[in-house]
Amino acid sequence: MESRYNPADIEQKWQQVWNQHGLNRTSEDSSKEKFYALSMFPYPSGDLHMGHVRNYTIVDVIARLKRMQGYRVLNPMGWDAFGLPAENAAIERNIHPAKWTDQNIAQMRDQFNQLGISFDWDREIATCSPDYYRWTQWIFLEFFKAGLAYQKDATVNWDPIDQTVLANEQVDADGKSWRSGAIVERKQLRQWFLKITDYAEQLLTDLDQLTGWPDRVKLMQANWIGKSVGAYLEFPIMGMDEKVGVFTTRPDTVYGVTYVVLAPEHPLTQRVTVSDRRAAIDAFVQEVSTQTELERTAEDKPKRGIPTGGKAINPFTGEEIPIWIADYVLYEYGTGAVMGVPAHDVRDFVFAQQNELAIVPVIIPEGGDVATPLTAAYTEPGVLINSAEFDGMPSPNAKQAIIQKAEQAGWGNARIQYRLRDWLISRQRYWGAPIPIVHCPNCGAVADADLPVKLPEDVEFSGRGASPLAKLDAWVNVPCPTCGAPAKRETDTMDTFMDSSWYFLRYPDAKNDHAAFDRTKINDWMPVDQYVGGIEHAILHLLYSRFFTKVLRDRGLLKVDEPFQRLLTQGMVQGKTYKNPRTGKYVIATQIADLTTPIDPETGDKLEVVYEKMSKSKYNGVAPGDVIKKYGADTARMFILFKAPPEKDLEWEDADVEGQFRFLNRIWRLVTEFAPGSGIRVQGSLSKPEKELRRSIHIAIKEVTEDLQGDYQFNTAVSEMMKLSNALSDAAIKESPVYAEGIQTLLRLLAPFAPHIAEELWHLLGHTDSIHTQAFPMLDPAALVADEITIVIQVMGKTRGTIQVPAQADKATIEQSARESDAARRHIDGKEIKKVIVVPGKLVNFVIS
């Protein structure tokens, strides 16, 4: 039975067999419990990279494990196939986005199969296919019907040379267009939004349901939603029947308001500006309009603002206060205006000092004094002063009391505000799902229920001018679905996050051509039991998917509150880079003479060796195909699983890949050298070495099973298999049925991790059915029982040695043996023992004087 382990021979063979037997097809056996394993679907760039390999390997182990544990498992795959790169390829290489995307998908599907990932390809989806995006459009219309989709003006990046709208990714760090190099302008355009803010509170509170999510992801979402509790207050404008509305979390400081600030874009800006300030204000507004939000609000930048000349009244004090505009106040955020309380807000303090605005302290520390003049803002809660009838009141009470007064007087009310803003889904691009709306001069925006609204295929891609769709008159001009009058199609397409916010709902019923999904099927399979993907999606994709799920639930289309039960965010795969610390340049490894003391071949500088995310520009990428060719998919999988815990970054190291290849070779030899024994039923009494080996076997089962429960510690699971493999090689009882049990157990433990070699060896042992249809090894607790156990001897908490005692020894016996041990006597003889702590099964600690 001797042969060499040659992955190339066996991997393709088994992949074909599994395919033929439909081993990866989702079981519909309703007597089994369901398990929905999901990987974040990739953008079909054409090349599988190591990050993908890691993601999909992790999910595949889980899926294979759950199948062996008797679940019916849904493990689907699809393509997040709309988006900019396809359109760029069209512009640059004159290939149609659809064709380019299809080619890439075919290539990547092939690469997936080489890895031995057990996807159910019968349920494959591509978001760019009309069979799919017709339902994206349908879901958009559900939002539209529910009043959750609306239009308003918003800012876009505008390339003045190419006369086109740019995506954020097409604007470089200097604010220039990727194509024309022109400075990008900001322009207002009427665009579609989804009212995610209506669900802000639910999206926040339901985070508590997500017990299987990493805390930091939940925290990131909570921060993103950004709930703040406070008050809405209105400041009447002098000489006008208008008010400036502001939101504040500190209504207790309202007596310290010495000015109000409007966002430059605020409609009131023009109206409150006095004539001799007009020119200055217009110039400022113009200047600010070219700045990005980040530039305007960055904390290290000076806050710039100018007075409008207009005045408002602080209704609480009755005093006149100036109205300013400033770059750091954003119109999109909150009410687009803020009240200035320099004494108690850091930013306002700086702003007031710069601009010589009044600073009136109204809060002092409890039992403290007013520092005059104030040298910094006092931002803590405290006790009110200079606040009329509220003087002496502590901040928390004052907040309530002041809100109450505002409500009675009609000056404002309590309000909760969220940082979260409505989701802008319009994209002025071709390669996306068209928004199924017709604009009619009589009826306004009308839903086009005749889905799909297909993307026209005969389109010209120049990267210039309006979106390719807007230029197709025949496509744009249609009769209104309601009144029949000549009308125009919406030419914007949807943000690709729309496509990916519901794809997990399509898999359970991927081929349905009369509905997005069948209610029974969706309620059967949802929620996803384990979702795995990169941390980069911690906020947007996951938040949008949660939002969609809740809206569809409220439309009566499904039952779950939350789409993803458990979430695992896997770490990056990093490659070894050689970096010149002086020039900051990366050097290709093959150009370095001696890798142990790397020297820059051009400059002679000593190179730094660091691990960074794999990328072409850093020359540190490792192609999955190359690794598979050299070592096989099983080795690649084992390496990735063993090298680091799944949520941590993983440093690609060729020597460690070799290590895993060696391990699989050891298993290969172990099994091929083993003559199948007399069966694995263990009967009668076992010899001592048999008992010990059997104990090792069942410890491995226990540890691997525990490592794969909940937290998925693949790295330690692999090391437990290594221990078992070591124990089997060391065993002197190769003829024993216990040894046979060990070999078979090892293979079944290994099957989810290295599916090909496990299958091959399983068949070499004479089995005719697939190892992947076997039950995962079950723990026999009786096998774990040892006759003797090791007890640690400590003196004053320091370990001094160990003793062996019978497993069933009681406390007194253990203590007695411990006292008599050499280890203890060396340190306790002649000393007074003050206390003895006996932890049965663990240790004895002597406390001496």
Added chain:
RNA sequence: GGGGGCAUGGCGGAAUGGUAGACGCAACGGACUUAAAAUCCGUUGACUGCAAGGUCGUGAGGGUUCAAGUCCCUCUGCCCCCA
């Protein structure tokens, strides 16, 4: 600036408050070989000792405890999110 996380041998990483460094990589020594590769056996935290053993040791400092990598406080460094 606010919030969160992390820090363990030469390296990746293990350790329900109970023998720190499992498992692997690298390194070193040995066996096999004409030689090498592969494989197998052994050593490998530091210091000390002929040995048995001892002392120190999980970023730094303090604390709780019979016992701390693990819990609490302060600090330093790095990473992430938000601003």
